[in-house]
Amino acid sequence: xxxxxxxxxxxxxxxxxxxxxxxxxxxxxxxxxxxxxxxxxxxxxxxxxxxxxxxxxxxxxxxxxxxxxxxxxxxxxxxxxxxxxxxxxxxxxxxxxxxxxxxxxxxxxxxxxxxxxxxxxxxxxxxxxxxxxxxxxxxxxxxxxxxxxxxxxxxxxxxxxxxxxxxxxxxxxxxxxxxxxxxxxxxxxxxxxxxxxxxxxxxxxxxxxxxxxxxxxxxxxxxxxxxxxxxxxxxxxxxxxxxxxxxxxxxxxxxxxxxxxxxxxxxxxxxxxxxxxxxxxxxxxxxxxxxxxxxxxxxxxxxxxxxxxxxxxxxxxxxxxxxxxxxxxxxxxxxxxxxxxxxxxxxxxxxxxxxxxxxxxxxxxxxxxxxxxxxxxxxxxxxxxxxxxxxx
Numbered sequence: 001x002x003x004x005x006x007x008x009x010x011x012x013x014x015x016x017x018x019x020x021x022x023x024x025x026x027x028x029x030x031x032x033x034x035x036x037x038x039x040x041x042x043x044x045x046x047x048x049x050x051x052x053x054x055x056x057x058x059x060x061x062x063x064x065x066x067x068x069x070x071x072x073x074x075x076x077x078x079x080x081x082x083x084x085x086x087x088x089x090x091x092x093x094x095x096x097x098x099x100x101x102x103x104x105x106x107x108x109x110x111x112x113x114x115x116x117x118x119x120x121x122x123x124x125x126x127x128x129x130x131x132x133x134x135x136x137x138x139x140x141x142x143x144x145x146x147x148x149x150x151x152x153x154x155x156x157x158x159x160x161x162x163x164x165x166x167x168x169x170x171x172x173x174x175x176x177x178x179x180x181x182x183x184x185x186x187x188x189x190x191x192x193x194x195x196x197x198x199x200x201x202x203x204x205x206x207x208x209x210x211x212x213x214x215x216x217x218x219x220x221x222x223x224x225x226x227x228x229x230x231x232x233x234x235x236x237x238x239x240x241x242x243x244x245x246x247x248x249x250x251x252x253x254x255x256x257x258x259x260x261x262x263x264x265x266x267x268x269x270x271x272x273x274x275x276x277x278x279x280x281x282x283x284x285x286x287x288x289x290x291x292x293x294x295x296x297x298x299x300x301x302x303x304x305x306x307x308x309x310x311x312x313x314x315x316x317x318x319x320x321x322x323x324x325x326x327x328x329x330x331x332x333x334x335x336x337x338x339x340x341x342x343x344x345x346x347x348x349x350x351x352x353x354x355x356x357x358x359x360x361x362x363x364x365x366x367x368x369x370x371x372x373x374x375x376x377x378x379x380x381x382x383x384x385x386x387x388x389x390x391x392x
Contacts, residue, residue, distance in 0.1 A: 010092075012092045013089050013092050013093075016085065016088055016089060016092075017085075017089075020081065020082075020085050023081060024078055024081065027074060027077055027078055027081070028074065028078075031070050031071070031073070031074040034070055035066075035067050035070045035071070038063070038066050038067065038070070039063060039067065083107055086103060087100040087101070087103045087104040088100075090103060117188070121188060124186045124188075127186055128183055128186050128187075131179060131182050131183055132179070132183075135175060135176070135179045138175060139172055139175060142168060142171060142172065142175075143168060143172075146164040146165070146167060146168035147164070149161060149163075149164035150162075150164035150165060160227065162224075162227070162230060163224065163225065166221070166224045166225075166249075170221070212265075212267075213250065215267045216249070216250045216251065216265050216266045216267050217249045217250060217266075219265075219266035219267045219269065219270040220247075220248065220249035220250060220251075220266040221249065222270060223247075223252075223266055223269060223270060224247075228269075228274045228276065229244055229274060229276045229278075229279070230244070230247075230278075231244050231245070231246065231247050232244060232278070233276055233277070233278035233279070234276075234277040234278045234346040234347055234349070235254070235274055235275060235276050235277065235278070236274070236275040236277070237252070237254065237264055237268075237269055237272050237273075237274050238264075238268070238272040238273070240254055240256070240262050240264065241254075241256060241257070241349075241350075242254035242255050242256035242257065242260075242262060243255050243347065245261070249266070250265070250266060251263050251264060251265050251266055252264050252266060252269050257349075257350050277346035277349065278346050285318060285321075285342035285343060285344055286342070286343050286344070286346050286349075287340050287341070287342060287343075288317070288340070288341055288342075288343055288349065288352055288353060288356065289338055289339060289340045289341075290338070290339050290353070290356050290357055290360060291328065291336060291337065291338045291373070292307075292336075292337055292360060292364075292371050292373050293331065293333075293334035293335065293336050293337075293371065293372045293373030294334055294335055294337060294369065294370075294371060294372055294373075295333075295334055295335070295370065295372055296334070296335060298335075298369055300327065300335070300337075302367070302369075303325070303335075303337055303369075304325045304337075306360075306363040306364055306367060306369075307323070307325050307337060307339040307360065307363075308322070308323050308324075308325065308339070309359075309363055310339065310356060310359035310360045310362070310363045311323035311339050311340075311341040311356060311359070312341075313359050314341065314352060314355045314356045314359055315348075315351070315352070315355055316343050316344070316345040316348050316351075316352050317341045317342065317343055317352065317356075318341070318342040318343060318344060321342055323339060323340060323341035323342075324339075324340050325337055325338065325339055325340070326338045326340065333372065334372040334373065336373075339356070339360070341356070
């Protein structure tokens with residue numbers, strides 16, 4: 001009787017083995033055909049994955065990846081079929097039947113636990129998807145709202161249009177942070193000690209390493225709402241003069257008239273004196289000025305005339321309003337005069353000042369009038385009176 005059962009099991013084993021061989025051959029044939037079709041399709045297609053000019057994945061690399069993927073799937077399926085074949089054959093013989101179930105459980109038990117975990121996690125996954133959808137919808141509405149503010153389709157008293165973009169970024173960050181706080185507890189393993197330890201470690205690294213960065217971010221937010229300057233303005237920050245070419249929450253970047261790019265941390269900008277030469281909120285024109293010192297023997301009327309001529313002959317100086325002269329002080333050795341003129345070109349300030357100073361030198365040189373600034377000492381007859389020369 002035992003021999004008959006053994007022979008029956010042997011016959012079944014031979015039959016299962018006979019079915020296994022064509023099944024493996026069929027798998028090999030199917031994946032070989034699929035691989036050949038993929039290679040043929042990609043050989044005719046000029047396809048690549050690019051981000052602007054950066055090629056992340058070429059057509060050849062994509063083809064190799066797909067071929068490797070098909071081979072991996074083929075290998076896994078073949079191993080899975082062999083894995084099922086072994087416990088089936090073991091169960092056909094009485095002396096190996098006790099090994100069949102444990103051998104099958106090595107694979108089936110973990111898979112069943114994974115499946116059970118996935119089924120149990122579905123409600124949490126659904127909550128996460130709902131939260132992500134609501135976040136996406138809120139950000140879409142907020143973006144449209146602030147775009148309307150930026151384009152001045154909607155206005156609020158006291159809210160300037162240039163605040164729209166940074167305000168949206170700040171609110172978006174807060175919304176995303178709140179979304180992350182809501183999603184993290186729903187992630188699998190979020191309550192495990194390992195996850196908690198990693199979170200504390202990452203939080204400590206961020207806290208220790210972002211002190212300066214957070215200071216710059218806070219300063220950047222203050223600068224945005226203080227409206228000290230905008231992108232494109234010509235400003236002087238400390239000793240740096242140039243055009244604002246970029247503003248971020250961390251730093252401000254200037255391009256000088258010599259095409260030098262200067263990056264200034266926002267904390268430094270906030271603590272420095274900022275002069276905005278492009279701000280036309282109070283006056284449409286910028287006043288350029290130059291000071292000189294002249295002796296008491298020079299008629300002040302002649303000085304005013306020469307200084308005005310020097311300013312009028314300077315490029316980018318506006319004839320209306322007319323340049324004007326201020327007598328700033330009566331010093332010990334000279335009289336201090338200041339010429340003031342209007343310009344609409346703050347981007348040309350270095351050239352304007354250079355030409356204005358050159359014209360002043362030319363005007364007074366033609367009239368043989370000595371400029372006493374910077375102050376220098378001259379020896380004269382102390383008994384003679386120094387009076388302004390009167391024009392004939």
